[in-house]
Amino acid sequence: MHEVAPDLIGATLLVNGVGGVIVEVEAYHHTDPAAHSFRGPTLRNQVMFGPPGYTYVYRSYGIHWCINFVCEKAGSASAVLIRALEPTHGIAAMRRRRKLHDERSLCSGPGKVTQALGITHAHNALALDAPPMALYARASKPEIAAGVRVGITKAIELPWRYGLKGSRFLSKPF
Numbered sequence: 001m002h003e004v005a006p007d008l009i010g011a012t013l014l015v016n017g018v019g020g021v022i023v024e025v026e027a028y029h030h031t032d033p034a035a036h037s038f039r040g041p042t043l044r045n046q047v048m049f050g051p052p053g054y055t056y057v058y059r060s061y062g063i064h065w066c067i068n069f070v071c072e073k074a075g076s077a078s079a080v081l082i083r084a085l086e087p088t089h090g091i092a093a094m095r096r097r098r099k100l101h102d103e104r105s106l107c108s109g110p111g112k113v114t115q116a117l118g119i120t121h122a123h124n125a126l127a128l129d130a131p132p133m134a135l136y137a138r139a140s141k142p143e144i145a146a147g148v149r150v151g152i153t154k155a156i157e158l159p160w161r162y163g164l165k166g167s168r169f170l171s172k173p174f
Helices: 004-008 093-097 111-119
Strands: 011-014 016-029 055-060 066-070 081-087 133-136 144-147 161-164
Touching: 004 016, 004 081, 004 144, 004 161, 011 081, 016 111, 066 111, 081 093, 081 111, 081 161, 093 111
Parallel strands: none
Antiparallel strands: 011 016, 011 133, 016 081, 016 161, 055 066, 066 081, 144 161
């Protein structure tokens, strides 16, 4: 999880050809009180306990969908939340879905990412290497910032948020 999360910075995520460069993520582990997997498997989080390379999509506060990537061996229940993207593909579709023009605001938060990419619960438990999902490795290692996670009330001191240093597409500056 701590290797996968920063390695995702600079990778490209596409859903049906719409997406961009991942610029911000947060890591969660089953030993972490802020993780959905902390209290064990449920119908909602069971994909987190499966093999790596799958999506975990859930609704946050009953409003926004959020997408995570399961990232460790089956049973470890670790995932990385995608917090922000730099839009690069299908920007017109993103603007339609988000009903905004400002490119910087299209994917600058986990709920914005899923809305812009058209992600819903139907995208839960999908392989990242098969349509409609596509995840491409970064071409080179970027400069990465690390800090505390955003919008949680437990384990707030853990520096498990990673982002592309200097990106204007982050949900919140480091």
